[in-house]
Amino acid sequence: xxxxxxxxxxxxxxxxxxxxxxxxxxxxxxxxxxxxxxxxxxxxxxxxxxxxxxxxxxxxxxxxxxxxxxxxxxxxxxxxxxxxxxxxxxxxxxxxxxxxxxxxxxxxxxxxxxxxxxxxxxxxxxxxxxxxxxxxxxxxxxxxxxxxxxxxxxxxxxxxxxxxxxxxxxxxxxxxxxxxxxxxxxxxxxxxxxxxxxxxxxxxxxxxxxxxxxxxxxxxxxxxxxxxxxxxxxxxxxxxxxxxxxxxxxxxxxxxxxxxxxxxxxxxxxxxxxxxxxxxxxxxxxxxxxxxxxxxxxxxxxxxxxxxxxxxxxxxxxxxxx
Amino acid sequence: xxxxxxxxxxxxxxxxxxxxxxxxxxxxxxxxxxxxxxxxxxxxxxxxxxxxxxxxxxxxxxxxxxxxxxxxxxxxxxxxxxxxxxxxxxxxxxxxxxxxxxxxxxxxxxxxxxxxxxxxxxxxxxxxxxxxxxxxxxxxxxxxxxxxxxxxxxxxxxxxxxxxxxxxxxxxxxxxxxxxxxxxxxxxxxxxxxxxxxxxxxxxxxxxxxxxxxxxxxxxxxxxxxxxxxxxxxxxxxxxxxxxxxxxxxxxxxxxxxxxxxxxxxxxxxxxxxxxxxxxxxxxxxxxxxxxxxxxxxxxxxxxxxxxx
Numbered sequence: 001x002x003x004x005x006x007x008x009x010x011x012x013x014x015x016x017x018x019x020x021x022x023x024x025x026x027x028x029x030x031x032x033x034x035x036x037x038x039x040x041x042x043x044x045x046x047x048x049x050x051x052x053x054x055x056x057x058x059x060x061x062x063x064x065x066x067x068x069x070x071x072x073x074x075x076x077x078x079x080x081x082x083x084x085x086x087x088x089x090x091x092x093x094x095x096x097x098x099x100x101x102x103x104x105x106x107x108x109x110x111x112x113x114x115x116x117x118x119x120x121x122x123x124x125x126x127x128x129x130x131x132x133x134x135x136x137x138x139x140x141x142x143x144x145x146x147x148x149x150x151x152x153x154x155x156x157x158x159x160x161x162x163x164x165x166x167x168x169x170x171x172x173x174x175x176x177x178x179x180x181x182x183x184x185x186x187x188x189x190x191x192x193x194x195x196x197x198x199x200x201x202x203x204x205x206x207x208x209x210x211x212x213x214x215x216x217x218x219x220x221x222x223x224x225x226x227x228x229x230x231x232x233x234x235x236x237x238x239x240x241x242x243x244x245x246x247x248x249x250x251x252x253x254x255x256x257x258x259x260x261x262x263x264x265x266x267x268x269x270x271x272x273x274x275x276x277x278x279x280x281x282x283x284x285x286x287x288x289x290x291x292x293x294x295x296x297x298x299x300x301x302x303x304x305x306x307x308x309x310x311x312x313x314x315x316x317x318x319x320x321x322x
Numbered sequence: 323x324x325x326x327x328x329x330x331x332x333x334x335x336x337x338x339x340x341x342x343x344x345x346x347x348x349x350x351x352x353x354x355x356x357x358x359x360x361x362x363x364x365x366x367x368x369x370x371x372x373x374x375x376x377x378x379x380x381x382x383x384x385x386x387x388x389x390x391x392x393x394x395x396x397x398x399x400x401x402x403x404x405x406x407x408x409x410x411x412x413x414x415x416x417x418x419x420x421x422x423x424x425x426x427x428x429x430x431x432x433x434x435x436x437x438x439x440x441x442x443x444x445x446x447x448x449x450x451x452x453x454x455x456x457x458x459x460x461x462x463x464x465x466x467x468x469x470x471x472x473x474x475x476x477x478x479x480x481x482x483x484x485x486x487x488x489x490x491x492x493x494x495x496x497x498x499x500x501x502x503x504x505x506x507x508x509x510x511x512x513x514x515x516x517x518x519x520x521x522x523x524x525x526x527x528x529x530x531x532x533x534x535x536x537x538x539x540x541x542x543x544x545x546x547x548x549x550x551x552x553x554x555x556x557x558x559x560x561x562x563x564x565x566x567x568x569x570x571x572x573x574x575x576x577x578x579x580x581x582x583x584x585x586x587x588x589x590x591x592x593x594x595x596x597x598x599x600x601x602x603x604x605x606x607x608x609x610x611x612x613x614x615x616x617x618x619x620x621x622x623x624x625x626x627x628x629x630x631x
Binding site for chain 1: 521522527529
């Protein structure tokens with residue numbers, strides 16, 4: 001059994017707006033182990049990114065706030081750390097890869113300089129040693145000729161290269177946990193496949209645990225060991241990737257997987273889920289998916305279903321599942 | 323036949339570049355001339371005399387700018403009948419050499435404006451970056467102060483200061499700086515607000531950078547372009563304001579020469595000795611225009627989006 005790096009327990013994150021409290025993340029629990037990729041899947045605005053930002057405590061202030069729960073990283077609850085202690089955690093123990101490689105590099109610095117920033121911040125090395133570390137980070141991301149690449153500016157690189165540099169920044173201090181917020185969305189299909197293979201490689205050599213946020217089930221199938229399916233601020237089903245695909249239990253998961261286009265079913269109309277997710281400002285008392293669910297019962301509309309373990313860490317929140 | 327070929331050449335070049343030869347030459351002149359003028363003025367300011375080397379008797383100025391020579395008063399420039407070749411641009415009512423005074427005036431006028439520009443740019447940039455980065459109420463508060471500073475008549479404040487503190491070099495520097503920072507603060511705050519939202523700032527936060535570090539290392543380098551443009555454009559404005567203050571007598575005090583006070587000195591004598599006011603006036607005009615042309619050029623080179631500044 002490998003070590004658990006991150007344990008999130010009953011996390012609640014809200015945004016306080018003029019219209020009221022928006023419960024973006026409402027009681028989310030999951031864990032990420034060493035060498036493991038945990039996928040967080042769901043449609044837009046279901047709270048995936050907010051969950052990721054909560055882990056770094058980088059919610060947009062002052063509206064966003066973590067209102068409850070525990071985030072235990074390497075054995076301590078990071079919600080109890082001071083701002084300064086939190087800065088020491090960011091980049092060193094948790095790192096994040098942002099979505100768009102085109103804009104997440106500072107145009108005025110060479111890529112070597114930018115990778116060096118987080119190394120200098122966290123490791124206090126001498127200059128020659130920093131350069132060595134920068135080059136080894138670039139090597140880890142398989143960037144060719146790193147010795148000369150460190151003097152390049154971002155605009156001199158292609159999108160795929162920049163995304164690798166962003167990865168090198170994230171991995172430069174060998175964090176235990178890497179949050180990847182749809183890192184492949186901005187890349188085209190061939191580069192995407194390369195990038196995923198690259199990260200699987202990096203995971204083997206560095207033991208990093210990855211929290212992979214995505215809406216793409218294809219990427220999930222390739223990349224993740226376990227998956228949590230999110231809907232309207234909650235995780236409705238958690239299981240290993242193969243279980244999620246072979247034996248999905250929650251009606252939302254079933255519907256989601258059915259709405260992925262398939263090559264073999266050529267002439268059928270693509271399945272889509274009727275209706276819209278509920279407003280996070282004004283949540284229904286029962287199951288959040290009740291209004292769109294095809295197996296809905298009266299109980300679903302009245303009471304929130306509890307999370308049930310149906311064996312082997314397969315967790316489902318649905319009244320239908322016993 | 324012979325004459326057609328060069329015409330065709332010229333025509334195709336115009337088609338390719340969309341710019342005729344005349345326009346190209348003009349474009350280059352608007353860079354070269356200002357740079358030449360400003361370099362000349364800076365050389366004048368530095369080498370007016372070599373007192374900073376302990377050799378006040380040597381330098382570019384042919385005479386001591388403050389030495390009076392009653393016998394040589396109101397001499398016209400050397401190129402006009404009655405002028406002495408000793409006094410190239412003539413003398414004023416005390417027989418002081420206009421050329422030497424213009425050269426020494428460059429030192430005073432340029433150092434006043436450069437000092438004021440660096441002070442205002444420094445203060446304005448710091449406040450602007452901070453205001454834009456922190457945002458919210460702090461930003462609102464600071465920007466209202468900027469509004470007040472921008473709406474206050476600068477000359478009036480300078481006069482109050484001159485009355486309160488007494489005129490002089492540092493009074494002028496202070497009077498020019500006390501409101502001037504607001505321009506920088508406003509410009510930089512806008513940029514800072516934009517850059518704060520960018521992904522590379524988010525990335526820096528993810529890496530564990532402190533707010534101070536983000537402002538210094540990530541936001542500041544990205545506002546430098548706009549800053550340089552504004553600073554260059556302000557050279558002209560500062561020279562003009564200094565001249566205005568000295569002209570109304572609350573700036574640089576006699577006998578020290580500044581361009582503004584020289585124009586003012588010659589005002590009463592304009593009908594019989596036009597050269598006293600004219601030459602320092604020309605110097606002011608040249609520097610202001612050069613500063614503006616150079617500023618425009620830098621702006622176009624660095625950031626075409628800033629055309630409306």
